Amino acid sequence: MANWIGCKVNSIPFKYLWLTVGANMNRINNWRPVYDIFEKRLSLWKAALLSIGGRVTLIHSVLESLPTYFMSLYKAPVKVIKDLESIKEKFLWGGSNNVRKTHWVAWDRVSLPKKAGGLGICKLADANLALLSKWGWRFKNDPESLWVKIINAIHSGGSKWSFLPCNKSVRSVWVNICNVLNKPLVDNKTIRCFFKGEVGSGSDILFWFDPWLSDMPLKDLFPCLFRLKIVKDCSVLDRLADGGTWLWRFNPDSTSEMQELSSLSGMLSSFSLASGRDKWMWLGDSTGLFSVKSAKDLLVRSRCVPNVRVIDWCEWVPIKCNIFVWRLELNRIPTFDALASRGIAIFSRVCPLCGYEDESVIHLFISCRFAELIWHKISRWCHLPAIFAFSIKDLLDLHLFSRLGSTEKFVVQGIMISTCWCIWLARNKAVFSDIKPSVEGVFREMRALGFFWFRNRSRFQSVEWNDWCKFVIM
Known part of the structure; x- marks a missing residue:
């Protein structure tokens, strides 16, 4: 038949369209090409130079699709799934095989859809x-x-x-x-x-x-x-x-x-x-x-847990800021108390912004005198009543209970997220660069970043700086 058709006679296993046909795909060695693809692609990226939003985007668009060709025909062994998920998880938190980083949120939570309280990263086993x-x-x-x-x-x-x-x-x-x-x-x-x-x-x-x-x-x-x-x-x-x-x-x-x-x-x-x-x-x-x-x-x-707190992602702020407040609401950011609870050595737990109390999520963003002054400025700028919060949830849901119009609520949601981001930036400058922050400086930076993001990432691209400073959006 081969002579009649004019083709070669081969033996099993063989390669066809890059898939190994006839091989025992329950063996880990036969999945080596998928490992090689992951390693080759990751070698082109520098996780330390990417924000967590950029890393999530690359995981969605690249890492999740790389093994699809193999997995559309073969049932992947548990060991292969575990190894590839480990590579994705390390990359998400900025680590690698050579650099170990803290994984702040459990992978089961990360792999839930955004509407269920996760980041929407798909588990390879489900795919x-x-x-x-x-x-x-x-x-x-x-x-x-x-x-x-x-x-x-x-x-x-x-x-x-x-x-x-x-x-x-x-x-x-x-x-x-x-x-x-x-x-x-x-x-x-x-x-x-x-x-x-x-x-x-x-x-x-x-x-x-x-x-x-x-x-x-x-x-x-x-x-x-x-x-x-x-x-x-x-x-x-x-x-x-x-x-x-x-x-x-x-x-x-x-x-x-x-x-x-x-x-x-x-x-x-x-x-x-x-x-x-x-x-x-x-x-x-x-x-x-x-x-x-x-x-x-x-x-x-089937894996979603009922009654899980789900934050509303804001369209006009960068993904990294949305992910930050997602972690913030879960109390999964590297504050001094969180680092100490994980056995990481720190020299002091005192808040770098006020210098009086131990740093925690609630203190840094709510009860700290520095944060209170910033929220006071935000409330005056956005024509809101004085902002009093008892949890991060209160801050993130503030726009839902205000008496503003729908457009202003949309803007206030992003402003609250942007403010939390700028407070965290000021805290990191104080810790790592010994730059003493000022309330006015943080407020100006938040307002400038907010204007830049809102004008370029929302449909309100005609808004002017003077109107933004007066909180006149439309």
């Missing part, structure tokens, strides 16, 4: 499972495809009591994909539980194994009847076209069997076959269509 789930969707929706026919031919000798044909005696990528779809992941439900058949002619949907009459397969809803059934792998068409005759090993006679038979008969009485092709719906999205994004969202939602 891998979502990408592999697409093959199950394609298998069910493209029954006439050549690759589907090949899978059916290879795995037809396996167990027929399955949503997908799977012969585990045949070592293949398909077996790993089936294991992913059959593994409990979301609220102790499998991914395949979110596939539901929409019956047309009924020839391609299995009566007992595919969910079609309910969100669950009938074999799970009526286990007693399923045990009695002789032909278990019949299609909906086969079952409903035989005149309603049930083929039992012996007739149902127990109470549970009769109850199940009555319930099933009642469900089938209102159902009738239609013309046209059988279709499949994805219950993980309101559109009913499968997408890798909706599958990832489904997996992420």
Whole structure:
């Protein structure tokens, strides 16, 4: 055949479109190309020269997409996922294999969506499972495809009591994909539980194994009847076209069997076959269509913790400032008390801005005399009542409870974030450069930075400096 077609004869494993075909991808060594890609890309970046906002952007746009090609076909070993996540985590906090940095927020929290209180960084394990789930969707929706026919031919000798044909005696990528779809992941439900058949002619949907009459397969809803059934792998068409005759090993006679038979008969009485092709719906999205994004969202939602404090990200301040107040609200910034609690040696805990009390998040941004004077200036400038706060949450939510218009609230939200950022900059200058800050200097810097960001990062690009200083936005 090779001579007839005019191609070369090769052996397994071999490279095809940069993927290793026929290799045992459960071995760590066969994932070495992905490690090399990560290391090569990181060697071009200097984490210490990037803000945390820049590092988050690079993780979103580059590091999360690098292993996608491999993970769209192969189930990554746990060790590979752990190593690659470790590389991402180190890069996020400015470290590397040679430089160790403190990881201020747990990775489980970082990898939550922004709306759930995280930074929206996707876990590679979720991406891998979502990408592999697409093959199950394609298998069910493209029954006439050549690759589907090949899978059916290879795995037809396996167990027929399955949503997908799977012969585990045949070592293949398909077996790993089936294991992913059959593994409990979301609220102790499998991914395949979110596939539901929409019956047309009924020839391609299995009566007992595919969910079609309910969100669950009938074999799970009526286990007693399923045990009695002789032909278990019949299609909906086969079952409903035989005149309603049930083929039992012996007739149902127990109470549970009769109850199940009555319930099933009642469900089938209102159902009738239609013309046209059988279709499949994805219950993980309101559109009913499968997408890798909706599958990832489904997996992420299962990890979300209820009643978690979620901050509103401001559109017109830089990402680094939004991330800073996110950490600030979690009390995960390197103040003196936070460093001491982590066993890091410090010479003094005294606040570098006022010089009287020990530095903590609450003191530095709320109760410090230096901060109180700045908030007083902010309140006068923005025509707000005197600002009194008991927590960082009070500062970040101030715009929600003010009597200003919607535009002014939008501006005040960014001003509060920018002020916290400038207070932190002044604190760092005092600690590391021995520059004594002034209230007026911090206020001027905040107002200048705020004007620059607001004019260039929002839709109000016509605002002038004099109007900004008078807090006349529109």
